[in-house]
Structures are given as structure tokens and as C-alpha cells.
Amino acid sequence: MSDKKKYTNIGRSVPKLDAVEKATGKAVYPQDTNLPGMLYGKILWSKHPHAEILKVDTTEAQKLPGVKAVITAKDMPPTKLGFAQDNPPLKGDKVRSLRDEVAAVAAVDEDTAEKALEMIKVKYKPLPPVFDPEEAMKEGAPQIHAEAKGNRNKLHYAFEYGDVDAARAASDVVVKHRFKLPWVKHCCLAPYSCVARWDESGKLTMYSPTQIPFLYQRDLANILQMPSSKIRVIQPTIGGAFGSKLDLYPNEVICAVLAKKAGQPVLLTYTREEEFKCTPSRQPVIADIEMGAKKDGTLTFRDVFFILDNGAYTSWGATIPYVLMNSVTSLYKCQNIRFDTAIIYTNNMYSGAMRGYGNPQGTFVVERMMDILAEKLGLDALELRLKNCNQPNEVTPQGFKVTTCGLRECLETVAQRLDWKNKRNKGQKETGTLRRGVGLASYIHVGGGARVYRSDGCGAIVKVDDFGHVTLITGSTEIGTGTETVLAQITAEELGVHAEDVTVVNDDSAIKPWDVGIHASRTTFIAGNAAREAAAKVKAEILKTASELLEEPENKLEINDRKVYPKKNPEKTLEIGKVIRKAHFRQHGQAFMAEAFYDPPTEMEDEDYRGNISVTYGFGTQGAEVEVDTETGQVRVLKMVIANDVGRAINPMLLEAQLEGGLSMGVGYALLEKLVVEKGEVLNPSFLDYKMPTVKDMPPVEIVLIETDDPGGPYGAKGIAESGTIPTAAAIGNAVANALGLHLFELPMQPEVVLKAVKAKLAKRD
Amino acid sequence: MMKHRLNLRVNKQDFEVFVKPKTTLVDLLRDELGLTGTNKGCGTGECGACTVLMNGNAVNSCLVLAVEADGAEITTIEGLASEGRLDPLQQAFVDEGAIQCGFCTPGMILVAKDFLEKNPQLREEDYKTAISGNLCRCTGYVKIVKAIKKVAEGE
Amino acid sequence: MKDFEYHSPATLEEACQLLKKYDGQAKVLAGGTDLIPGLYRREIVPEQVINIKGIPSLNFIANEESKGLVLGSLVTFNEIISSPIIEEHYPILKEVAEKIASHQVRNLATIGGNLCNAAPSADSAPILIALDSTVALIEPGGKERTLPLEKFFIGPGETALAPGEILIQVHIPLLKPRTGVSYLKQTSRQALEIAVVGVAALVRLEKKTEKCSLVRLVIGACASTPLRIPAAEKILVGKKIGSQDIEAAAKAASEAVKPITDVRASKLYRKEMVRVQCKRSLEEAISRAKSSPETGME
Structure with a gap:
């Protein structure tokens, strides 16, 4: 803690650098783009969840005045999108879900585009659909992709460690349950929007909210069968991402092809209804889980099987077991693990990445089971967790090398703030309509990058100009989380200037160096280390020149508060700007600029899913106090406590803001949010009927930041951006169970679900 | 379809425009007047992102036909700062970390403005009432409430 | 569009x-x-x-001796919330208005619009029916008629308005002494919501004996129109109401309603919530009746 004082920028709550632009309405989101001659694009969606396309007739639509381009599968290259290359941007022979793209139009305004869509005639031959993954797995189920037998996605994640069967036999207590979790949505406030513009030389500029500009550039080049050097990706202000822009989706390809055909720029913006129906969602899972323990609470084994509804195509949704597995294998110490999955194609919309990437699902299941196990053992749920708590320098069954670990402190802090001892077992003894309970849950997540690609790297360029003004050009992307500010703080700290002196450039693939993308809570850690390294190189150059001017050796100099001075004689200062100007205006002058590429010292998991994928791991605990109305089933969260091992808080205000925002997503997951999908159709595609939390649904939150000063992190920091969401539903679920003395095995715990369980319990008692 | 002429005052500037009856106020502001600080999150009055002040009242500009605004005085987020100085609410949102992706921000600030001007004495619960028609996915609302409270209490 | x-x-x-x-x-x-x-x-x-917003005669709030409260049909919910007359004499209307949608929507939405839209879940309807309100309608030529609000609703989106007719006013009689009213709204979220079930109750108690002399119980979102429940009211009238009577009335209401299953709730849950919220609403109305002034217009 004491070393905090020596920092000028680290640990300071600097307001977000782009906040004024956003507060004044000047920020430009993709939907705000207005290019000369710009057209409006619209997509025609399938009318059937599963059907052959017999004919698409666009003759009439093409004749409508104002229509500049109409495209179908015939206008598309034969290439397909997605991790399994199974998703043609426009469907030519077959549709597999109601959100399938069949044709698209670009016109002078949205009205004309809509009218044109109505004039496109499509002839389908409906095929029998299947919507339930367990039905889809059965023999004789409708086949969605010819090459995927039994509708099984070829991606398969299985992990085994120790001897599960022997451990089961040796357990004193074994519990087994099935959990069901729903489809949920990112609910970015800005509907998805992108713009495509071709120049006369055949270069394509995309204005895209993508989280992965360079992978996007590569994938778009592949699908359009053109060199990626001819694609420039500009990322305007992004109105929410949360994993929803982690892949290249058909809408962006369609936008590009429309613009090419029309010879004019095209803006394609989803309506809110399209946003709900057509963008990939967090996937529903069915989890069968069995866990055991010795009488003293030592965990013996975990045996889990997850069935994932992948929907009709393969985006990142199918790969979430990669992370989901982490909570099963590595949250609390357990030496015998079996993990298996079935990822099943259905005629539902397809699934994607969302904050936490499977970890909210995995953590919910594991942490609910920890409470159930504790109950069966007759042990306190906190004690059970402390007994099996992760520790510094531990290696988990998957081979994760834990460096720093503040989990024990997190658990103890939350318990203390919840008044655990007094409140934990009070609820069930209460009588009356309202029952109270407390619960807690923890998480483990990557905190030092995540090597999911061969590179987990990020480039940075730091430039210092003649008045000491600093520019950081980072490969990373700003999606609202505040990374640009945190990176400015890190850069400024290294250089001895103020964060306010730093301009961050992060929005243009033609300028910025390569980066994998903004995901896996990696940007502060990875882009932060890259920025720090580049800044250190520039600093060395500045010191070299200053050394000449001050006539002191470089290692005797220090930079602080925008000035260089000898450590021994801090009064003898020289402004950084002056040093730089001296270097500019002289014979054989120099510019002050350096680059760095930080790729963390981690390894990819092998085919058995073992490997240390992150430099460090994040830990944290959330606690909930709830009140349940046993007549209506309504759950009110009275209070939440978050204790997080953050390594080091570079910007405490923005860090808290990440945790608070993540928490609200978790509260929604726990109690309110569910896409109602029937026969492949989303029945609640609006903010009125999809219940994301309003301000009145948010409980008071207490946050305790636990700083473990991670040796690998920039100034000790760990990544935390997803963590606020991960354990929330489990903590609330455990609190509800504590209040009612019964267990719920599904989310969300909407009033109707809770009431049904309460009534079933009462009926049993009578 | 016949266009209607309307005169309105936006951010203290007079405009004469011709619009189709079905054009909503949010589309007029964004597409005709270039005031893209008014964000369109849903188009059906369920998110609050497009909130503007119309004759001093915060309204969802997607729930108002442009023709209804004939003769009206409109303030959008672009009209709040004056002479290079941010409105106290804008400043508080910046300083308190109440902004992340920023898409809900203009609506949040304008509804808070309306609420604070009409209700001099507010309790904690009232700040929440003020913004309960404005959805935010990034912040969990904590710092937004804090920012509004800061202005209300004249800190 | x-x-x-x-x-x-x-x-x-x-x-x-x-x-x-x-x-x-x-x-x-x-x-x-x-x-x-x-x-x-x-x-x-x-x-x-x-x-019709350009018509000047439709936006006013007045307290008249004969008609009670008169609301022009263009009065917005925020105007109801901020009206000193309503705060003093009809605080329940403010309470209900605050439960509707959001601040921005309340700046636009009008009482007349909420009624004429005739959504079964409309928040203003159950309470206004419980208060025995009438609506004034005008037809081409200027002829006016009044109609009890209870008779105004025909079905979802359907009203008793004849071709060319416009709803111009809502008349709400002043609450009599020893009368309490309540409106409870069952929702999933705490704001920005449509009622899964809305229950309005009005209860009048006799002087001294505290016997119930009048009950109006009206349910929203559980039938094609807001529904008054005479079967439940009958159980309570003439009695010094005890908790068993309330339970019985709530049960009768739950049996009388005909809700549907939709994305907001199932039919069974709505029926159960009618029981629970009727009970709570009646309890609140009775408690308010007991603490309401003894004197005033009989």
C-alpha cells in the first residue's frame, strides 16, 4: 500500500478521456455516420425456422425507384463465416433459423429499403424443425447441417483429471443435480450498426463496432476473397459490446457487398427488434453435475456434463466450454475432475460470446452445488469454501499456475460485510410472508490475458512531441470500459507526465499496431504492458538527451511531473518539452517514438485442455442479502457486497464502475432476464418484455478492492472487466436458497419460478 | 405523401423544416438537423436514450411526431453546454465516472435536468425515479445516481 | 412506419x-x-x-362541487402527479400515476389516451372505476353524453366511443368520509413496467360499527377489459371485515378473472396474484378507510 504514494497516475480516479465527448453528444457512433451518397441497407430474414429455399425473386424490388442494390446468395462468394465455417452470409439453398439472412437491399432511405424487402418473393419448402437440444440429439431428429451427424457440433470439449470414479466411491457425501440456464442478451444500448465504403481503387473501409479489428480484417478479406491489405477498419465510438462484437457476422459482410454493388456507401443499422432476434446470445445450458466430499469438507470430485444449445450456426458460442471448464476444474481445490459437453445444433438463433464467456454458467452451477454440498455435510457454506480455497502458487488440474491469489481475503471480507455469522441461518427460522437470507459465491477467471489464439499479443507505439505531449497508439479497442484512460495512466506513469497529457489513438487499423481484440478481461493487462514497455523505451531516449543537457548520467536522472531532474538535485529541473525541442532543433536530431509488442509468457492449452493460458488469475467473491416475498415469489436484493482481487487498481473509479456494471448484468441474469424462445421465435424482442434491470432493480453495492500487486501485471494490475458478472447469479441463488430453505435449479429466478418452488415445498410439508 | 412545414426552436436556434407526418422527432433531429447526440436505442419509448426537453419537459423523442413539435422549444444534449462550459450535470457525469459506452448518457442527463428543475427537494429514491425510464447496460446506475445527487445537493 | x-x-x-x-x-x-x-x-x-393536442379546452384540472374532480382528457400523468388539487383531495391518483411507465412517458401520456387505448392492463382504469368515475364524450354537432367508466370498455382496444365521438373529460367523485382506496400493481421489474396484474380497491366503513358499507374491487390485466368483481364485493358488504372475509373475497376474485398466458406471466400465476394482491389491496384500503377523516360530504 505504501508504494501507492510514489505514483502520480496509478491509483488515481482520472475521468474517462472520452467522457466529455459523450456527455455533450459529440461522440460519433456508427449509426451517426453520414457520408456523401450514403444508402441504407436492410436484411430480409427467413420466414421459416427450417426450410429449403426454392426460389428468390427480386425482380419487383429492383424496379422500385430509390433501390440501388438488391443481393441474394448468388451475389456472394461461396465462402462461409464462423469458427466452423458453416454460416453463409446470405443463405442460398436452405434456412436453418428465423434469423437467417435471405436477401438484402440498399436504398436511398430506410422506407424505400423496407418497401423493397416486402417486394422480394421467396418460395420455401418447409422442413421439420427441432428446437430442443435434447430432442435434436435423438436418433431420427431433423438434420440441420448434413455434415453434423446427430446435430452434434464437431467441437467437443472433454477434460479428465485424477480418478473420478475412485473418488466418488471414497466420498462420504455425494450430491447430483440438473440445472437449466436461459438464453440472455447483451442489450447494448446502441443497436448494431456498421457502414461500408469502397473507394475507386477497390479499397474497402468499414466503420464497425467490432471488438476484434484485425481478426475482422482478416476474416472479411477471406470471405470477400480479397487481400486484407485492401480493407481498413475504423472503429467509431462503440455503444456497448460485452462480447457481442467478437466475431465477424453476416450483417457486416452484407453491408460491404451491398455497398460494392451499389457503388455507394451503405449504412446498415439494426432495429431493437432485430438486435434481440438476430444478434448472437448467451447460450442456454443444461448441466448435469455431481460433486462429492469427505466428512471434513475436503472436496473429492466433480463430474459434469453440459449440453449447449448452439443454435443453427457456429460462432463463438460453441467454444464457451473452453472457459466454462475453468470454474469446474479450478474454482476451489478439487483433484478429480471429469468434464464433458455436447454442443448441439438446433433451429434456434445461434449463440455467441458474452461477458464471462461461459463462466457465469459454470460458476452458477459449481457455486450452487457448493452450498448444496455444505448443507448435506452439515457444514457452514463459508467454511467449506475456506477449507478448499485456492492459494498463491497453486497449480490447478488444468495446469493454471496461480501466482497471486486473494480469494481467502475476498471470502472473509464478504462474509464479514454480510454479517454472515448472524444472518446465514436466520431466514429459514423466520415465519411470515417475507423471508431473508444471505449467500455468497466466488469465481476464478483469467486475469493476465488468455491465450486462445497462437498470439495473445498487443502492439503499442508511444510518441512524445515537442511540448511534452504524448500520443499512445494502441492496438487495443475502447468499448466503453475505460481502457483508453487506464492505458493513458500507465503510459503517463512510465514517462513521468500526467494522464491528461496523453492522447490515445485506438480506432483505425491503418494506424494502430496489431492486437487480438478486446475480450477475456485482457486489455489493461496486455495492452497495459505493451504501452508501458513502449513508454519505457521513449523514456530512455528522453533521459539520454536530458543527460547531455543536465550533464548528469542517465541513471542519476528522474522524470516526474513533466520534468527531468537529477535525483540528488530535484530543484534543477528541465521540462520534458524542452528536452524534446532541443533534440528536434539540432543537427542529427531525433524523434521520440518507440514501439513494443507484448505477448505474454503463457501457453496454449494442449488437446487435453491443459496449459497455463494466463499470466495470472483473477479471484473474487460476491455476497447477497435478499428478501423473498413468499406469496408473490418476488425476490428483492437488499444488498450486494463485492470483494475482488484486482492486483492493483490503476483507476479505482473506473474499476468500481466495471464491477458495478458487471453486477447489474449478473442481477439481471439471476432474477429477470430471459429471451422467451418458442419454436425458434423470440417472443419478447423489446426492452419492455425482456427485463434488463432498471435503476430501481439495483441494490446498494459495497465494493472492497483487494490489491495483491501481481508481479506480471502493469503496476501489479489484473484484468477484471468480466468478473462483476460471473458470480452474481450464484450468490443471489444461494441467498434465495438460504431464505427459503429450498433449492432452485434454473435461472432467472423470476417470481413465478420462485412461487412454484415455495408452493411445492408447502405441499410436501402438508 | 404531403410534407408539412413546421417551425421549431432547437437549442435556441430557429428552424423551418418540411417533414412527412410519420417522421418522428428523433429522426428529424438526427437526420435533418444533424443532432446525433440524441441516440436512438429502441424507437418505442422503452429505453430513454432519445430523451430531449420539449417545452421544458423531458420526453422520448421517438414518441413524438415531428409535426407535433411545430412551435415547440427543444433542447438536445448539444444545447446544454454554454460558452464552452459544461452544464453541472454533464460535468458531474464526467467527474463521477457515470459514463461508459455513453449511448444512454445524453438521455440520462436530460431527464435528470428536467427532474431537478421541477423538484427542488429530492430524496435518494427520487434520483432513481428520475432515471427509471432510462436503461443503462454499462454502469449498473450507481455512478449515475451519484452524479445526479452531487448536482442536486450542490456539492 | x-x-x-x-x-x-x-x-x-x-x-x-x-x-x-x-x-x-x-x-x-x-x-x-x-x-x-x-x-x-x-x-x-x-x-x-x-x-387533438391543439384543442385548448381539453387540458385542465378542476375541482367542482357537483362533479368532483374534473380532468380534461389531455391532462398528462405528470400533470396529475404535480397537481396541488390532486395531492390534497385525490392522492391515490398521484400514487397510481407514479406507477405508470417512466418520467418521460408520463410527460406525454394523457389520461384520455390511457383510457381510449383500452389496454386491459391500463393502470388508470381499475382505480378510476373503483372511484366510480364517469367519462364525458362529445359527438359531431357538440352533443355530449356521460357514461360510467365501467361501461366504457368493450374489449382490448375497444371502447363505447361511437364514430366521431371524442372523450373530453373524466369526472371523479370526491371520496366520502371513512373511505379508503388502494392500487397495487404486480410486475417483474421495479420500474418501466406493464401490470401483470393490477388491483384497485375502494372500501367504505360505517361510522362506529366499522361495518363495510361499500366495496369496489377492480382488476386489470386479467380479462379483455378491466374487471369489477361483484362476487368478491358481496362477501364484504355489510360485514365488519375480518381476515377470513378478505381471504374469501380475494379467492372469489381469483376465481372470477379470466387471464391469459403470455410472455409476461402465465394464466395460473396471474390468478394467484389476483388473490394475493386483492388481499393486500383490500387490507390497505380498509386501513386507509379507518384513518380517513370522519367528516366531509356524505
């Missing part, structure tokens, strides 16, 4: 004539908070839209 023609009549007569002329093809625009989303989603496709 489909194109339509737009009219902005300056007088009531002009508006009535337009409505009559375009009968079946026209929609009245007041607050617009239901109409415009309907247009946006193409659920409503009128050829004509008639904006």
Missing part, C-alpha cells in the same frame, strides 16, 4: 367531423405513447392521424 395523413384540428367540432369522416381509418393522437410505438411496429396502420 407506414405513411398517413396528419390533421391538427383547432376545435373539438373539427376533430369530431374528421373522425366521423374517416371512421375506421383514423386514429386519434393525444400523448402518442401507445399510438406511435404501434405505428413504428406496424401493428396499427391508420390512413389518418388526428392530433
Whole structure:
């Protein structure tokens, strides 16, 4: 803690650098783009969840005045999108879900585009659909992709460690349950929007909210069968991402092809209804889980099987077991693990990445089971967790090398703030309509990058100009989380200037160096280390020149508060700007600029899913106090406590803001949010009927930041951006169970679900 | 379809425009007047992102036909700062970390403005009432409430 | 959104004539908070839209001795919330208005629009029926008629308005002494919500004996129109109400309603919530009746 004082920028709550632009309405989101001659694009969606396309007739639509381009599968290259290359941007022979793209139009305004869509005639031959993954797995189920037998996605994640069967036999207590979790949505406030513009030389500029500009550039080049050097990706202000822009989706390809055909720029913006129906969602899972323990609470084994509804195509949704597995294998110490999955194609919309990437699902299941196990053992749920708590320098069954670990402190802090001892077992003894309970849950997540690609790297360029003004050009992307500010703080700290002196450039693939993308809570850690390294190189150059001017050796100099001075004689200062100007205006002058590429010292998991994928791991605990109305089933969260091992808080205000925002997503997951999908159709595609939390649904939150000063992190920091969401539903679920003395095995715990369980319990008692 | 002429005052500037009856106020502001600080999150009055002040009242500009605004005085987020100085609410949102992706921000600030001007004495619960028609996915609302409270209490 | 023609009549007569002329093809625009989303989603496709907000005689709040509270149909919910007259004499109306949608929507949405839109879940309807309100309607030529609000609703989106007729006022009798009212709204979220079940109760107790002399119990969102429940009211009238009576009345209400299953709730859950919220609403109304002033207009 004491070393905090020596920092000028680290640990300071600097307001977000782009906040004024956003507060004044000047920020430009993709939907705000207005290019000369710009057209409006619209997509025609399938009318059937599963059907052959017999004919698409666009003759009439093409004749409508104002229509500049109409495209179908015939206008598309034969290439397909997605991790399994199974998703043609426009469907030519077959549709597999109601959100399938069949044709698209670009016109002078949205009205004309809509009218044109109505004039496109499509002839389908409906095929029998299947919507339930367990039905889809059965023999004789409708086949969605010819090459995927039994509708099984070829991606398969299985992990085994120790001897599960022997451990089961040796357990004193074994519990087994099935959990069901729903489809949920990112609910970015800005509907998805992108713009495509071709120049006369055949270069394509995309204005895209993508989280992965360079992978996007590569994938778009592949699908359009053109060199990626001819694609420039500009990322305007992004109105929410949360994993929803982690892949290249058909809408962006369609936008590009429309613009090419029309010879004019095209803006394609989803309506809110399209946003709900057509963008990939967090996937529903069915989890069968069995866990055991010795009488003293030592965990013996975990045996889990997850069935994932992948929907009709393969985006990142199918790969979430990669992370989901982490909570099963590595949250609390357990030496015998079996993990298996079935990822099943259905005629539902397809699934994607969302904050936490499977970890909210995995953590919910594991942490609910920890409470159930504790109950069966007759042990306190906190004690059970402390007994099996992760520790510094531990290696988990998957081979994760834990460096720093503040989990024990997190658990103890939350318990203390919840008044655990007094409140934990009070609820069930209460009588009356309202029952109270407390619960807690923890998480483990990557905190030092995540090597999911061969590179987990990020480039940075730091430039210092003649008045000491600093520019950081980072490969990373700003999606609202505040990374640009945190990176400015890190850069400024290294250089001895103020964060306010730093301009961050992060929005243009033609300028910025390569980066994998903004995901896996990696940007502060990875882009932060890259920025720090580049800044250190520039600093060395500045010191070299200053050394000449001050006539002191470089290692005797220090930079602080925008000035260089000898450590021994801090009064003898020289402004950084002056040093730089001296270097500019002289014979054989120099510019002050350096680059760095930080790729963390981690390894990819092998085919058995073992490997240390992150430099460090994040830990944290959330606690909930709830009140349940046993007549209506309504759950009110009275209070939440978050204790997080953050390594080091570079910007405490923005860090808290990440945790608070993540928490609200978790509260929604726990109690309110569910896409109602029937026969492949989303029945609640609006903010009125999809219940994301309003301000009145948010409980008071207490946050305790636990700083473990991670040796690998920039100034000790760990990544935390997803963590606020991960354990929330489990903590609330455990609190509800504590209040009612019964267990719920599904989310969300909407009033109707809770009431049904309460009534079933009462009926049993009578 | 016949266009209607309307005169309105936006951010203290007079405009004469011709619009189709079905054009909503949010589309007029964004597409005709270039005031893209008014964000369109849903188009059906369920998110609050497009909130503007119309004759001093915060309204969802997607729930108002442009023709209804004939003769009206409109303030959008672009009209709040004056002479290079941010409105106290804008400043508080910046300083308190109440902004992340920023898409809900203009609506949040304008509804808070309306609420604070009409209700001099507010309790904690009232700040929440003020913004309960404005959805935010990034912040969990904590710092937004804090920012509004800061202005209300004249800190 | 489909194109339509737009009219902005300056007088009531002009508006009535337009409505009559375009009968079946026209929609009245007041607050617009239901109409415009309907247009946006193409659920409503009128050829004509008639904006009545330019008509000056429809926006006022008055307390008249004979009629009680008179609300012009263009009064918005935020005007109800901030009205000193309503705060003093009809605080329940403020309480209900605060439960509707959001601050921005309440700045636009009007009492007349909420009633004429005739959504079964409309928050203003159950309480106004419980208060024995009437509506004043005007037809082309200027002839007016009044109708008990209870008789105004025919079905979802359907009202007793004749072609060319416009709702101009809502009359709400002043609460008599020893009368309590309550409105409870069952929702999933704490704000920005449509009622899964809405329950309004009015209870009057006799002096000294505290026997119940009048009950009106009205349920929203559980039938094609807001529904009054005479079977439940009968159980309570004439009695010194005990908790068993309340339970019985709530049960009767739960049996009388005919809700549907939709994305907001199942039929069974709605029925159960009618029971629970009727009980709570009656309890609240009784408690308020007991603490309401003894004197006043009988």
C-alpha cells in the first residue's frame, strides 16, 4: 500500500478521456455516420425456422425507384463465416433459423429499403424443425447441417483429471443435480450498426463496432476473397459490446457487398427488434453435475456434463466450454475432475460470446452445488469454501499456475460485510410472508490475458512531441470500459507526465499496431504492458538527451511531473518539452517514438485442455442479502457486497464502475432476464418484455478492492472487466436458497419460478 | 405523401423544416438537423436514450411526431453546454465516472435536468425515479445516481 | 412506419367531423405513447392521424362541487402527479400515476389516451372505476353524453366511443368520509413496467360499527377489459371485515378473472396474484378507510 504514494497516475480516479465527448453528444457512433451518397441497407430474414429455399425473386424490388442494390446468395462468394465455417452470409439453398439472412437491399432511405424487402418473393419448402437440444440429439431428429451427424457440433470439449470414479466411491457425501440456464442478451444500448465504403481503387473501409479489428480484417478479406491489405477498419465510438462484437457476422459482410454493388456507401443499422432476434446470445445450458466430499469438507470430485444449445450456426458460442471448464476444474481445490459437453445444433438463433464467456454458467452451477454440498455435510457454506480455497502458487488440474491469489481475503471480507455469522441461518427460522437470507459465491477467471489464439499479443507505439505531449497508439479497442484512460495512466506513469497529457489513438487499423481484440478481461493487462514497455523505451531516449543537457548520467536522472531532474538535485529541473525541442532543433536530431509488442509468457492449452493460458488469475467473491416475498415469489436484493482481487487498481473509479456494471448484468441474469424462445421465435424482442434491470432493480453495492500487486501485471494490475458478472447469479441463488430453505435449479429466478418452488415445498410439508 | 412545414426552436436556434407526418422527432433531429447526440436505442419509448426537453419537459423523442413539435422549444444534449462550459450535470457525469459506452448518457442527463428543475427537494429514491425510464447496460446506475445527487445537493 | 395523413384540428367540432369522416381509418393522437410505438411496429396502420393536442379546452384540472374532480382528457400523468388539487383531495391518483411507465412517458401520456387505448392492463382504469368515475364524450354537432367508466370498455382496444365521438373529460367523485382506496400493481421489474396484474380497491366503513358499507374491487390485466368483481364485493358488504372475509373475497376474485398466458406471466400465476394482491389491496384500503377523516360530504 505504501508504494501507492510514489505514483502520480496509478491509483488515481482520472475521468474517462472520452467522457466529455459523450456527455455533450459529440461522440460519433456508427449509426451517426453520414457520408456523401450514403444508402441504407436492410436484411430480409427467413420466414421459416427450417426450410429449403426454392426460389428468390427480386425482380419487383429492383424496379422500385430509390433501390440501388438488391443481393441474394448468388451475389456472394461461396465462402462461409464462423469458427466452423458453416454460416453463409446470405443463405442460398436452405434456412436453418428465423434469423437467417435471405436477401438484402440498399436504398436511398430506410422506407424505400423496407418497401423493397416486402417486394422480394421467396418460395420455401418447409422442413421439420427441432428446437430442443435434447430432442435434436435423438436418433431420427431433423438434420440441420448434413455434415453434423446427430446435430452434434464437431467441437467437443472433454477434460479428465485424477480418478473420478475412485473418488466418488471414497466420498462420504455425494450430491447430483440438473440445472437449466436461459438464453440472455447483451442489450447494448446502441443497436448494431456498421457502414461500408469502397473507394475507386477497390479499397474497402468499414466503420464497425467490432471488438476484434484485425481478426475482422482478416476474416472479411477471406470471405470477400480479397487481400486484407485492401480493407481498413475504423472503429467509431462503440455503444456497448460485452462480447457481442467478437466475431465477424453476416450483417457486416452484407453491408460491404451491398455497398460494392451499389457503388455507394451503405449504412446498415439494426432495429431493437432485430438486435434481440438476430444478434448472437448467451447460450442456454443444461448441466448435469455431481460433486462429492469427505466428512471434513475436503472436496473429492466433480463430474459434469453440459449440453449447449448452439443454435443453427457456429460462432463463438460453441467454444464457451473452453472457459466454462475453468470454474469446474479450478474454482476451489478439487483433484478429480471429469468434464464433458455436447454442443448441439438446433433451429434456434445461434449463440455467441458474452461477458464471462461461459463462466457465469459454470460458476452458477459449481457455486450452487457448493452450498448444496455444505448443507448435506452439515457444514457452514463459508467454511467449506475456506477449507478448499485456492492459494498463491497453486497449480490447478488444468495446469493454471496461480501466482497471486486473494480469494481467502475476498471470502472473509464478504462474509464479514454480510454479517454472515448472524444472518446465514436466520431466514429459514423466520415465519411470515417475507423471508431473508444471505449467500455468497466466488469465481476464478483469467486475469493476465488468455491465450486462445497462437498470439495473445498487443502492439503499442508511444510518441512524445515537442511540448511534452504524448500520443499512445494502441492496438487495443475502447468499448466503453475505460481502457483508453487506464492505458493513458500507465503510459503517463512510465514517462513521468500526467494522464491528461496523453492522447490515445485506438480506432483505425491503418494506424494502430496489431492486437487480438478486446475480450477475456485482457486489455489493461496486455495492452497495459505493451504501452508501458513502449513508454519505457521513449523514456530512455528522453533521459539520454536530458543527460547531455543536465550533464548528469542517465541513471542519476528522474522524470516526474513533466520534468527531468537529477535525483540528488530535484530543484534543477528541465521540462520534458524542452528536452524534446532541443533534440528536434539540432543537427542529427531525433524523434521520440518507440514501439513494443507484448505477448505474454503463457501457453496454449494442449488437446487435453491443459496449459497455463494466463499470466495470472483473477479471484473474487460476491455476497447477497435478499428478501423473498413468499406469496408473490418476488425476490428483492437488499444488498450486494463485492470483494475482488484486482492486483492493483490503476483507476479505482473506473474499476468500481466495471464491477458495478458487471453486477447489474449478473442481477439481471439471476432474477429477470430471459429471451422467451418458442419454436425458434423470440417472443419478447423489446426492452419492455425482456427485463434488463432498471435503476430501481439495483441494490446498494459495497465494493472492497483487494490489491495483491501481481508481479506480471502493469503496476501489479489484473484484468477484471468480466468478473462483476460471473458470480452474481450464484450468490443471489444461494441467498434465495438460504431464505427459503429450498433449492432452485434454473435461472432467472423470476417470481413465478420462485412461487412454484415455495408452493411445492408447502405441499410436501402438508 | 404531403410534407408539412413546421417551425421549431432547437437549442435556441430557429428552424423551418418540411417533414412527412410519420417522421418522428428523433429522426428529424438526427437526420435533418444533424443532432446525433440524441441516440436512438429502441424507437418505442422503452429505453430513454432519445430523451430531449420539449417545452421544458423531458420526453422520448421517438414518441413524438415531428409535426407535433411545430412551435415547440427543444433542447438536445448539444444545447446544454454554454460558452464552452459544461452544464453541472454533464460535468458531474464526467467527474463521477457515470459514463461508459455513453449511448444512454445524453438521455440520462436530460431527464435528470428536467427532474431537478421541477423538484427542488429530492430524496435518494427520487434520483432513481428520475432515471427509471432510462436503461443503462454499462454502469449498473450507481455512478449515475451519484452524479445526479452531487448536482442536486450542490456539492 | 407506414405513411398517413396528419390533421391538427383547432376545435373539438373539427376533430369530431374528421373522425366521423374517416371512421375506421383514423386514429386519434393525444400523448402518442401507445399510438406511435404501434405505428413504428406496424401493428396499427391508420390512413389518418388526428392530433387533438391543439384543442385548448381539453387540458385542465378542476375541482367542482357537483362533479368532483374534473380532468380534461389531455391532462398528462405528470400533470396529475404535480397537481396541488390532486395531492390534497385525490392522492391515490398521484400514487397510481407514479406507477405508470417512466418520467418521460408520463410527460406525454394523457389520461384520455390511457383510457381510449383500452389496454386491459391500463393502470388508470381499475382505480378510476373503483372511484366510480364517469367519462364525458362529445359527438359531431357538440352533443355530449356521460357514461360510467365501467361501461366504457368493450374489449382490448375497444371502447363505447361511437364514430366521431371524442372523450373530453373524466369526472371523479370526491371520496366520502371513512373511505379508503388502494392500487397495487404486480410486475417483474421495479420500474418501466406493464401490470401483470393490477388491483384497485375502494372500501367504505360505517361510522362506529366499522361495518363495510361499500366495496369496489377492480382488476386489470386479467380479462379483455378491466374487471369489477361483484362476487368478491358481496362477501364484504355489510360485514365488519375480518381476515377470513378478505381471504374469501380475494379467492372469489381469483376465481372470477379470466387471464391469459403470455410472455409476461402465465394464466395460473396471474390468478394467484389476483388473490394475493386483492388481499393486500383490500387490507390497505380498509386501513386507509379507518384513518380517513370522519367528516366531509356524505
